[in-house]
Amino acid sequence: MSDVDDVLSGLDPEQREVAETTRGPVCVLAGAGTGKTRAITHRIAHAVRTGVVDAPGVLAVTFTTRAAGELRQRLRALGAPGVQARTFHAAALRQLTYFWPRVIGGAVPSVIESKLPLLVEACRQIRKNPDRSELRDIAAEVEWAKVTQVGPEDYAAAAAKASRTPPVPAEEVARLYEAYERLRRERHLVDFETILELTAAVMTEHAEVAAQIRQQYRYFVVDEYQDVNPLQKLLLDTWLGGRDDLCVVGDPNQTIYSFTGASPRYLTGFAVEYPKAAVIKLVRDYRSTPQVVNLANLVIAKGRSPHRLDLVAQRPDGPRPVFADHDDEPAEAAGVARAIRKLMDKGVPSREIAVLFRVNSQSQAYEEALSKADIPYVLRGAERFFERPEVRQAVVLLRGAARSASHEPLATEVHHILSGVGLTPAAPAGGGKAREKWESLRALADLAEDMAAEGADLPAFVTELERRAAEQHAPPVEGVTLASLHAAKGLEWDAVFLVGVTDGMLPIIYAESAEQIEEERRLLYVGVTRAREHLSISWALARAPGGRKSRKASRFLDGLTGRAAAPVSVSGPRERRQVAAPVSCRVCAKTLVAAAEQKLGRCATCPADYDEELLERLKAWRTATAKEAKVPPYVVFTDVTLQAIAERAPATEQELLSIAGIGRVKMDRYGEAVLALCRG
Secondary structure (H helix, E strand, O other), rough: OOOHHHHHHHHHOOHHHHOOOOOOEEEEEOOOOOHHHHHHHHHHHHHHOOOOOOOHHHEEEOOHHHHHHHHHHHHHHHOEEEEEEEEHHHHHHHHHHHHHHHHHHOOOOOOOOOOOOHHHHHHOOOOOOOOHHHHHHHHHHHHHOOOOOOOOHHHHHHHHHOOOOOOOHHHHHHHHHHHHHHHHHHHEOHHHHHHHHHHHHHHHHOOHHHHHHHHHHOEEEOOOOHOOOHHHHHHHHHHHHHOOOEEEEHHHHHHOHHHHHHOHHHOOOHHHHOOOEEEEEOOOOOOOHHOOOOHHHHHHOOOOOOOOOOEOOOOOOOOOEEEEEEHHHHHHHHHHHHHHHHHHHHOOOOHHHEEEOOOHHHHHHHHHHHHHOOOOEEOHHHHHHHHHHHHHHHHHHHHHHOOOOOOOOOOHHHHHHHHHHOOOOOOOOOOOHHHHHHHHHHHHHHHHHHHHHHHOOOHHHHHHHHHHHHHHHOOOOOEEEEHHHHHHHOOOOOEEEEEOOEEEOOEEEEOOHHHHHHHHHHHHHHHHHEEEEEEEEEOOOOOOOOOOOOOOOHHHHHOOOOOOOOEEEEOOOOEEEEOOOOOOOOOOEEEEOOOOHHOOOOOOOOOOOOOHHHHHHHHHHHHHHHOHHHHOHHOOOHHHHHHHHHHHHHOOOOHOOOOOOHHHHHHHHHHHHHHHHOOO
16 A cells, blocks of 8 residues: 555545645545544645645644644644644744844744733723732633734624623723733734734735745645634735645534634635635544434524534444423533433443533532532633643653653653652542542543553653643543533543523523524534433532522523433432434434434435335225224324334334334324234
């Protein structure tokens, strides 16, 4: 097999089309779990190996340091180690730092990672004293204004036009924005938005800089293109300089960052901007079971988007999604903890389970419930793994030990060092900071054991830690993940619990416009598609025990929870309820929406194999039965139900009951006769 064939082997037809379409413009519409990273990395490697482009001439841009690190790792494995894979900010800062002395002169500005210190000073200047959460919201408004290219003088009008609700009057935000920018310039500082602005400006104003950068980078790939904001688009266009060797990858179903200034129109309008663009859809979902995929398709199908992607599941069947209501929030949290314990008892690792919620304040009840159940958990969105004090201390000690000769096995030596900073054989009881510290150290120990099995020594282990720290690639911490839906994007677990799914929370109460409501629907879709196999969606009827049960399940679940039958546990003395998962075509796995297709269990256009003589016997029996009961034939069974029976030829009561349109009443009344006809 040639190197080229080796790169292309194992790709499905659509992924291979992406890989072989080596010249731009190319737009890849990639649904959740469809292998988009695989497709674009193989495309880059194929282009490099076939001589379309030299590896250093490729710039692959994504949104997180971790995603960029994963791209580099995969490209190295595919034989394209020289490709540049960076975030927008990292790529721009690298260029700005290089050219600053030449075209501007003097010291390169310092980068600030947080706007809060300068905003605190700006608040003092206008005698404003916001609390910390309000200050963070003001910082978010400044970031939105900067990425949408709105200056302080235009902020109030732009915010009103965009239906934004700033934490303080818009005029005050504008004054703080202006003071922040003044302080930033006076102190020779740049924030992330300014880095992009200045890089684009330097290229625009200095032709020799633009020429050198464009000579270096000739081939562009942009991941998560639905999340690009106007400032990033400005920089990308400046990099391109009128060229069109651009491949963009994104999913319109996962547009959930519009509030930050991101715009899906660059993705959905790509073919308009580039009329000769190749548009390739990836819809084969390799992540989730058909039951999860079907629910995801139904969630998005009920929306208004003309650009949605319908996924086609590739995995075998799994359990149906579970829908459960609870009396109150503590009862919901306790019920979720019990369900998690059952999954863990069945062998699902805790790190493969996630509890996802709309806002971070919802996590407290689940932290408490999991602690009471002695289930370890990790709160995502807190301090980064390699920035945690205990991890930094451990890495320093490990680095020091690696400099001295040691004949101990790697795992033994690492355990010895980590025990000195708090790693004990057993985890501390409950959750909290002590448990978080132990889980962090345990994750380092687990990684050492994995590398020891591959023959690594301590210096190699330390080198791997330093690489991961640079790429923000943390080892998996053993514990259930608690995260907001926004923080969960890009991740996946074997089991996902979507909690607090009520109207007022999802969609969030302040989502008022049609566009905002649709974004909330997409947020639920993102949550659903995080699950590989087990999916539970729950809500509480009241906030606290004894409270008025006035809450309702999210409107996005209308019509999705009452169709077929998956028993679910609910808290309190009420009976168990029967709820339903979506129905998929047994031939092509497409989600079935029409009632007739759901009864048949297949698309109307898909081929069906059935016994024509059986269908005629069923129709003759129905005519006689209806005549005897003096009712129209359709009251006994509809034509579609008879067709479904003839296609499936059920042999047992359970198989007959599985056909939509046949419930217990009709089973008791007609089941024996129908099964006798099916047996011939």
